[in-house]
Amino acid sequence: MTEPRWxxxxxxxxxxxxxxxxxxxxxxxxxxxxxxSGLSAADYEVLAHLSEAPEGRMRSFALARVLRWEKGRLxxxxxxxxxxxxxxxxxxxxxxxxxxxxxxxxxxxxxEKAAPxxxxxxxxxxxxxxTPAQLDLLTELGDQVKTRLAEIxxxxx
Amino acid sequence: MTEPRWxxxxxxxxxxxxxxxxxxxxxxxxxxxxxxSGLSAADYEVLAHLSEAPEGRMRSFALARVLRWEKGRLxxxxxxxxxxxxxxxxxxxxxxxxxxxxxxxxxxxxxEKAAPxxxxxxxxxxxxxxTPAQLDLLTELGDQVKTRLAEIxxxxx
Numbered sequence: 094m095t096e097p098r099w100x101x102x103x104x105x106x107x108x109x110x111x112x113x114x115x116x117x118x119x120x121x122x123x124x125x126x127x128x129x130s131g132l133s134a135a136d137y138e139v140l141a142h143l144s145e146a147p148e149g150r151m152r153s154f155a156l157a158r159v160l161r162w163e164k165g166r167l168x169x170x171x172x173x174x175x176x177x178x179x180x181x182x183x184x185x186x187x188x189x190x191x192x193x194x195x196x197x198x199x200x201x202x203x204x205e206k207a208a209p210x211x212x213x214x215x216x217x218x219x220x221x222x223x224t225p226a227q228l229d230l231l232t233e234l235g236d237q238v239k240t241r242l243a244e245i246x247x248x249x250x
Numbered sequence: 251m252t253e254p255r256w257x258x259x260x261x262x263x264x265x266x267x268x269x270x271x272x273x274x275x276x277x278x279x280x281x282x283x284x285x286x287s288g289l290s291a292a293d294y295e296v297l298a299h300l301s302e303a304p305e306g307r308m309r310s311f312a313l314a315r316v317l318r319w320e321k322g323r324l325x326x327x328x329x330x331x332x333x334x335x336x337x338x339x340x341x342x343x344x345x346x347x348x349x350x351x352x353x354x355x356x357x358x359x360x361x362e363k364a365a366p367x368x369x370x371x372x373x374x375x376x377x378x379x380x381t382p383a384q385l386d387l388l389t390e391l392g393d394q395v396k397t398r399l400a401e402i403x404x405x406x407x
Contacts (some may be wrong), residue, residue, distance in 0.1 A: 095368065097365070097366035097369055098369070098370075099369060100369060100372070102330075103382065103386070103389075104377055104385060106257060106386065106389045107377075107380075107384075107385040107386070107388040107389050107392075108372065108386075108397075109389075109392065110388045110389045110390075110391060110392020111271065111376075111388055111392065111395065113318075113392045113395060113396050114268065114271075114392055114395055115271075115272060115276060116273075116318045116319075117318050117336075117395065117396065117399050118252060118294065118315070118395050118399070119272055120318065121402070122385075128327050135262060142253075152387070160273075160365060161270075161273045161274050161277065171335065172335070173380070177293065187390075199367040207256070209254030212254055212255070212256060212257060213254065213255075214263065216255065216310075216397045217256070217398065217402075218395055218402070219391075219395060219398075220257070220261055220264075221265070222394040222398065223261060223394070226387075227264075227387055227390065227391055227400060228260050228261060228263070229264075230253065230383065230384050231264040231268060231382065231387070231391065232263045232264050232265050232266075232267045233267075234267060234271070234376075234380065234384050234387075234388070235264075235266065235267020235271055236267065236268045237376075237379040238270055238271055238275055238375060239270050241277050241374065241375045242275070244323040245278070245374075245375070250253070250339065
């Protein structure tokens with residue numbers, strides 16, 4: 094086996110930064126969401142996608158895809174959110190095995206209250222200091238990563 | 251209350267990219283680590299920090315700080331890693347309440363086997379396509395976020 098290509102100094106710094114964002118930033122959002130709205134970041138993501146969908150409804154497989162969650166994880170999470178009255182599940186009229194996930198009125202009220210506070214948090218920690226050039230680079234990086242992950246998904250299918 | 255400043259299009263794209271990295275990228279690393287080394291990403295982080303520390307030893311509070319984990323989370327995680335023989339805990343000679351966390355020989359063997367594979371995964375999905383400008387951007391962004399989070403921590407103390 095050849096000697097692995099370890100990260101050089103520049104890559105190492107970039108990697109550490111990504112870890113800070115991964116842990117520090119998202120833990121901060123999680124704490125803030127819980128404190129001001131009683132939602133986890135996962136709850137927030139589910140409600141945000143549903144609230145933007147036509148009539149607040151999405152097929153569960155489509156929801157799993159946009160969230161990039163596995164089916165089992167989504168199903169467990171939806172059960173908990175259903176118990177709290179934030180969403181409900183209905184059978185899909187065109188597919189016996191598929192469910193439709195629907196945001197409830199309390200779910201919609203909660204995300205509408207939480208969203209402005211969440212956006213203010215994102216601005217404060219991330220975007221207030223970011224330049225347009227930084228934002229565009231972040232978008233490029235995300236696109237590159239998405240492309241690579243899609244290629245890998247494809248090859249393992 | 252004034253109308254919230256929602257994210258504009260450029261910010262929205264950058265935010266979605268960060269979410270892709272947060273979910274897609276780190277889930278990919280998690281799956282790969284489990285497949286090739288039987289480690290979770292959290293196990294890997296703990297072992298990586300310990301293996302780089304002098305004599306493979308760190309005070310548990312120092313480990314919690316570099317990992318940015320809460321004490322309770324670290325303690326639970328270390329208990330599981332100890333049962334698997336990857337680390338051991340020793341009382342701290344200078345502080346009755348503090349513990350010293352030590353990497354075991356099997357723990358070290360495992361991280362040494364996992365590290366080249368993990369780095370190859372990081373290269374493949376992230377760094378092989380990244381330009382130096384993108385790497386520097388990540389570092390800058392991470393530094394900005396770290397500064398903001400530190401300020402917030404300070405204010406809430």
